[in-house]
Amino acid sequence: MASDEFKQEYGQHLVDQVLKGQMTRRQLLVRATVFGFSMTAAGSLLAACGGTSATSTSSPAASGAPKPVMGGTLTGVIPPSITDMDPVTIYDQGGIVLIQQVCEYLIALDDKNALKASLAESWSGSADASTWTFKLRQGVKFNDGSPMEAADVVASMERVVDPKSGSGALAALQGILSPGGTKAVDTYTVEFSLDKPFADFPYLVCQSSYNTVILPRTYNGNFVKKPVGTGPFMLKSYNAKQQAVMVKNPTYWGKDAAGNQLPYLDQVTWKMVQDESAANLQLQSGAVDFQPQTVFQGSQALFADANLRVDIYPGTGIREVAFNLQKDPWKSAPKELRQAVAYCLDRKAINQALYAGRSNLGYDTFWEPTVFPGSPTPPERAQDYAKAKQLLTTAGFASGTTIELTVAKYLENPQLAQLIQQQCKPAGIKVNINQISYDAFYAGTATTTPWLNAPMVIVEWGSRPTPGVFAQAMLMPGVPWNSSHWDNKDFASTFNSYMGTTDIPKRTEYATKLSQIQQDDTPILVPFYITQLRTQKKTVFGIQGPGNFYCIMSEAFKTA
């Protein structure tokens, strides 16, 4: 069990690593928060490293933001919720945004993907990261007046790991936290005994694992009729697929840095708009004040609008281009064929075409320092047709080959498929695009669904807070979302060692090896990490969260 002594030692260890140049200041901040250091304590560690403490968690907009204005109403635009807004099973953007205003997590993610205390006031992991202890904030009440205690946390976590609940959180927690693994130590202490060491566990109980909201122990569904949570707002009215109105929770526990009661706003109205163009027109007309997540396609007019501000956040969402190693040609071809495709890509041109050059380039590994600070820098993979042809020859395809790429008609995936098709052609790789509907892409069982069974696919992934969470979800052998069916024993054992240690040099060593294995074997292509956009009127400030549909409105306000 992690003790204060362990924390002290670990903190000193982090400071040493920064002073030796083996770790960046930002990496220290992130790692310290994972192991339960408060932002103040993490700031002290940074101060110990010399220089200024950079612990601000404000959004880009907040720098130079005016003094908060109390009261008022903001109107946001979100996609309509698909299902019945059950926090346990919700998976769509609109529903997640709504739930996160009424309910909260043990831990919150700030704009830089660092963790900060929320319902858990502090947390700590054992030295081998297999047991985690969370101390809950005392005095927090659900909006029905009942106290939030350890029994509520245990019930919430046990609920999402129960297969019968249908919670999407189970897929991320499978093999890490099993039923019975969450226990109340006392009224305000919860202990998680993991199935295996997992150093990134705190990220699985924050909003990036959006079904892990803390609900009353008595929750039995029907959230719309009885929307009980601890969040800054309460659901006043809900008109499915059209509008939700929320009013401030007068008993909310949160206070700002100056001690003011949160939230600032009296009311938030959410308009649900399915069509992206219609949503953009709502913003431009001034009918709505903000949009938590803006997609790149069609957003040019928003950037050009004098009344709007588009904040850009370094998002970590990706478009995974997976080679299915159980299907030909990938099954019988060596890794050089996959590498050849990788060297055909002009990633800068793709970034320019799809995201106006605003996203970050990726080089087929999750350990990418531009989006996950402190990661080892991978070798760049620039477009190189000579090398691609050489690799094709080595792979036994000197005269070229034909491959099939299955893609859903969703987001910018079809355009990415076309770019891959165009860029592979000069090397002699003919790409046939099989474009199907979004529903068809995800239809079927684990053994029939195209996204897990077609020879080559493009899969959209939302932001994940760490490379480990990505790898655990799609690269470990046997995990349910492994579209490439990659089964690399060296990678798996190194990954388990990486997740089983808190020692920074060891983690860096393991991360370097993992990155090398992933890039060299190339089970998937990761051509870019998508920057996140959030649009608001220039009079709107204080919306927090890492720049996507995880948005926290407690410190949002609007000036005159």
Added chain:
Amino acid sequence: MLRLIGRRLLLMVPTLILASMLIFALAEVLPGDVGRSILGPYATQQQVDILNHTLGADKPIYERYAVWAKNFVTGNWGHSPVNQLPIASTVMRALANSLLLAGFALVIIVPLSILIGVFAGLRRDSFLDRTITISTLSMTVIPEFVSGVILIWLFAVQLKWLPVSATPPDGANFFERLYYLILPAIPLMFLELGYIARMARVGTVQVLSMPYIRTAVLKGLPRRRVIFGHVLRNAMVPTVTVIGSQVGWLIGGLVVIEFLFVYPGIGQLMLLSAQQKDVPTLEASVLMVAVIYMAANLIADIVVALLNPRIRMGG
């Protein structure tokens, strides 16, 4: 006349049964399943299977159809398996919204298109006739998602004369609701005006060439009486038939307009239900649109019969 109405009403029953079977069969071949739709792409297959079993979605199609048909006929439309909303009130609310938009659009479109169609027909081959024909046809070929975006950008974003959304605030009265429908009605007018006006023009031209019109003119009837007493009445027969056939589309086919103007109509509900494999909601929506469509055509036939005695006399 009564026999005509009775026969048409009887025909509606097998039509609706056939339509409901077709929808069930078509929904079956759509990719995806309701369990996956509810739990999303990140749920494990085991979780999806458990939910499908709970919902009865894993039963054979004929069993599901029989259960649904029995419940539907007995008025127990139930709740949507996807969002748990009561299907009857969801469908009726969306249908009422669509009827209001379609009705508002028709109130503008029908008199205007008949007026300019008849006007063009009376001045056949003149400069005015050609101008009306070309301009209304040009408007008809502009897709509603193009004209809609341009109209919103101009009147809502730039000039701020009209609201960007067709959904009024809570508590809006009837006239405020109509104000919010002005902008979405304009693209519909663009689409329908040329079509109906052309039918009115053709009808007018045909009637004008009839011997009884020549007789009426030669016996010295005033022009106004010739037009209103003889031309209009007979020229309206094909126009009314066309209007009847367009009502169904104006109610159930405005998916693009409803999405663009954020209007919760039945077209949008049908599309989302189909995407989410929410078959009970889809069935109820489509059947209600089918009823409206058949009723509109029946009314059109009755109006035509009233306009043309030969039809109601069976001649």
